[in-house]
Amino acid sequence: MTAGSAAAPVVEVADVTLRFKGVTAINGVSFTVGEHELFAIIGPNGAGKTSIFNVLSGVYRPQEGSVRFLGEPVLGRRPHTIAARGMARTFQNIELFENLTVIDNLMLGRAHAVRYGMFAAAGWLGPARRSELADRAAVEDIVDFLELAQYRGFPVGLLPYGVQKRVELGRALAMEPKLLLLDEPVAGMNLEETEDMARFILDIRDELEIPMIMVEHDMGLVMDLADRVLVVDFGVPITTGTPVEVQRNPDVVKAYLGEDHATGGRRSKAPSAAGTAAAGEHP
Amino acid sequence: MTATEPRRAEAATGSTPGTGPTARSGGRRPRGRPAMYTTYAQDMALLNTRGKKVGLGALLVLAVLLPFVLQDDLLRLLATGCVLSIGAIGLNLVTGYAGQVSLGHAFFLGVGAYTASVVAGDPEDEEVWGLGITFLPVWLLAAGVVAAVLGLVVAPLASRLRGLYLAIVTLGLVFIGEHVFREWDSLTGGVGVGRQAAEPVLFGMDLSRRSESFSGDQQMYWLMLAMLLLFALVGRNIARSAMGRSFAAVRDRDIAAEITGVDVRRVKRRAFVVSSFYAGCAGALWYSILGFIDPSSFGLLLSVQFIAMVLIGGVATISGSIMGAFFIALLPRLTRELPAYLPFLSSSATDTPNVFQFETLLYGLLIVLFLIFEPRGLYGVWIRVRNYWKAWPFSY
Numbered sequence: 001m002t003a004g005s006a007a008a009p010v011v012e013v014a015d016v017t018l019r020f021k022g023v024t025a026i027n028g029v030s031f032t033v034g035e036h037e038l039f040a041i042i043g044p045n046g047a048g049k050t051s052i053f054n055v056l057s058g059v060y061r062p063q064e065g066s067v068r069f070l071g072e073p074v075l076g077r078r079p080h081t082i083a084a085r086g087m088a089r090t091f092q093n094i095e096l097f098e099n100l101t102v103i104d105n106l107m108l109g110r111a112h113a114v115r116y117g118m119f120a121a122a123g124w125l126g127p128a129r130r131s132e133l134a135d136r137a138a139v140e141d142i143v144d145f146l147e148l149a150q151y152r153g154f155p156v157g158l159l160p161y162g163v164q165k166r167v168e169l170g171r172a173l174a175m176e177p178k179l180l181l182l183d184e185p186v187a188g189m190n191l192e193e194t195e196d197m198a199r200f201i202l203d204i205r206d207e208l209e210i211p212m213i214m215v216e217h218d219m220g221l222v223m224d225l226a227d228r229v230l231v232v233d234f235g236v237p238i239t240t241g242t243p244v245e246v247q248r249n250p251d252v253v254k255a256y257l258g259e260d261h262a263t264g265g266r267r268s269k270a271p272s273a274a275g276t277a278a279a280g281e282h283p
Numbered sequence: 284m285t286a287t288e289p290r291r292a293e294a295a296t297g298s299t300p301g302t303g304p305t306a307r308s309g310g311r312r313p314r315g316r317p318a319m320y321t322t323y324a325q326d327m328a329l330l331n332t333r334g335k336k337v338g339l340g341a342l343l344v345l346a347v348l349l350p351f352v353l354q355d356d357l358l359r360l361l362a363t364g365c366v367l368s369i370g371a372i373g374l375n376l377v378t379g380y381a382g383q384v385s386l387g388h389a390f391f392l393g394v395g396a397y398t399a400s401v402v403a404g405d406p407e408d409e410e411v412w413g414l415g416i417t418f419l420p421v422w423l424l425a426a427g428v429v430a431a432v433l434g435l436v437v438a439p440l441a442s443r444l445r446g447l448y449l450a451i452v453t454l455g456l457v458f459i460g461e462h463v464f465r466e467w468d469s470l471t472g473g474v475g476v477g478r479q480a481a482e483p484v485l486f487g488m489d490l491s492r493r494s495e496s497f498s499g500d501q502q503m504y505w506l507m508l509a510m511l512l513l514f515a516l517v518g519r520n521i522a523r524s525a526m527g528r529s530f531a532a533v534r535d536r537d538i539a540a541e542i543t544g545v546d547v548r549r550v551k552r553r554a555f556v557v558s559s560f561y562a563g564c565a566g567a568l569w570y571s572i573l574g575f576i577d578p579s580s581f582g583l584l585l586s587v588q589f590i591a592m593v594l595i596g597g598v599a600t601i602s603g604s605i606m607g608a609f610f611i612a613l614l615p616r617l618t619r620e621l622p623a624y625l626p627f628l629s630s631s632a633t634d635t636p637n638v639f640q641f642e643t644l645l646y647g648l649l650i651v652l653f654l655i656f657e658p659r660g661l662y663g664v665w666i667r668v669r670n671y672w673k674a675w676p677f678s679y
């Protein structure tokens with residue numbers, strides 16, 4: 001499992017520090033993600049993982065540090081321009097447009113591809129019609145890919161949680177991303193849904209070849225899928241390395257379990273040797 | 284259930300165009316399966332079922348034939364309904380679809396009304412301005428464009444304020460507008476004096492005057508019906524386009540919208556521009572039906588009436604906007620009949636309680652009732668009725 005970091009990096013984060021009143025959510029975090037790489041960020045609750053995503057996608061602006069995406073600086077740009085450059089994301093707490101159908105939610109992911117203006121829309125003129133049809137076809141491919149066909153016309157708010165998570169992934173894919181940020185993609189899912197999601201994530205990496213950063217508490221999943229792992233605790237980076245290296249790092253175990261527990265044996269919450277199956281073997 | 288099983292099953296999969304390349308190129312539906320779509324274009328069409336096509340067709344025929352049976356005063360009321368519908372669609376686009384509460388709608392109606400009458404006004408008149416261009420498309424477009432430009436000026440407020448704060452700032456807009464309309468005599472003629480409305484001249488003919496074969500009210504009704512169709516069609520097109528989707532995205536979750544690449548500021552700007560354009564055109568047309576409007580008419584009450592149309596008709600639907608507008612347009616006509624049945628209500632504005640007070644009360648009451656019992660408005664009621672008959676005789 002060689003890390004893809006040797007290739008031109010997709011994203012370079014250098015010494016980023018983000019403070020809120022009284023809280024330092026991110027404290028000097030640096031990492032790079034290479035092409036075709038599945039990079040994971042793990043850490044206990046409140047460690048600053050989601051905040052890192054918010055910095056990357058332009059929602060928060062850090063006080064220090066720099067972020068480059070596809071070679072260009074990101075900080076200070078508005079989220080929608082970063083999105084248009086090819087950064088897509090899912091949210092820890094699903095952020096879908098509940099009143100809209102699955103198709104419309106995915107179509108919204110195609111904002112970057114819309115090539116017609118107000119007047120073409122008002123008259124439903126050729127450019128509008130062609131653009132809509134092309135986007136619809138692209139969206140239908142994603143519907144097939146994520147096996148969402150049966151939910152197509154339903155308002156998203158009525159769908160089960162696991163399906164909503166998948167729709168959100170679909171919306172991100174509709175953006176034709178150059179980098180995909182997944183914030184806890186299997187949180188709250190049952191085993192079957194988790195396995196489906198793992199399969200989709202692998203397909204995205206292997207078939208669509210989209211580099212990903214994944215935040216996840218499910219250690220089994222992280223250890224199975226990730227090429228490299230960054231561990232953060234209270235905003236501070238503890239270590240970066242392959243899943244195996246990270247699991248062996250005593251600081252990591254300490255961060256998760258506190259000083260008292262020497263060996264990490266508490267189910268899948270902490271990285272443990274149980275989750276070292278190779279990525280390809282996952283169902 | 285068995286009797287309707289196949290049809291209902293078809294309806295369920297009806298919105299499911301076949302996947303794969305062949306499905307995308309073929310345009311015809313398989314014989315005997317009218318509810319099955321084989322292309323995305325069919326699925327995306329405005330009238331995507333036969334029921335909708337037939338229903339709308341019948342409604343249109345009826346609407347076009349009405350002038351041959353109805354009295355002129357009723358026709359004028361219906362023409363007003365058409366125009367208010369245009370205004371309501373405009374408000375629904377910004378408030379219902381894009382979620383930006385605006386109490387300033389009356390201001391944009393006023394801007395449209397006076398722009399049109401300036402463009403069409405008599406240049407010889409010494410009291411008020413006039414450019415003397417009475418050709419309807421010109422003054423209508425001018426009314427829409429001037430209102431839209433002012434909408435563009437107001438839009439940045441929506442990027443900084445939301446919800447209640449935006450509502451209050453747009454409320455300020457109505458007050459400023461009302462003041463300007465009252466005081467700016469060369470534009471509006473001033474309170475109590477007013478000015479002549481734009482003459483609706485088309486094909487060299489003033490449609491508001493009686494012609495050889497038709498009365499002015501008949502012609503105005505047809506004109507306004509055609510206008511409503513045009514504006515409703517454009518409204519539906521906007522709603523089903525990427526623009527309409529981005530409106531809904533901004534309304535439902537603006538952070539997520541930004542992160543999926545929607546430029547939230549631009550979307551809000553567009554929503555205000557489109558909405559104000561609609562309001563401007565509606566104001567101009569409304570003025571041309573009434574012939575005269577006092578400058579104090581474009582106040583808060585008018586804005587509230589439009590909010591009532593949207594809420595009663597149905598938020599974020601075009602057909603709902605039309606239902607709501609007609610409801611509000613026809614309501615006074617019904618309440619004026621009330622004193623005959625409720626003797627304690629007076630038809631004179633000087634007595635209390637009178638029908639006008641009752642009307643105002645009714646707006647408030649209806650808004651509250653609809654919000655509580657049928658938030659989807661008349662449109663929601665219609666959907667329920669339709670689904671009931673679709674499933675009849677089964678009650679589920």
Ligand SMILES: Nc1ncnc2c1ncn2[C@@H]1O[C@H](COP(=O)(O)OP(=O)(O)OP(=O)(O)O)[C@@H](O)[C@H]1O
Pocket residue numbers: 020021023024025043044045046047048049050051052092
């Ligand atoms: N907008 C904000 N304002 C103030 N504090 C914030 C804000 N966003 C995050 N924080 C704080 O920053 C810290 C990191 O939060 P963050 O959401 O990034 O953690 P996380 O690692 O994603 O946690 P979890 O695993 O629970 O999702 C927390 O202490 C949190 O309270």
Ligand SMILES: [Mg+2]
Pocket residue numbers: 049050051092
């Ligand atoms: Mg988080």
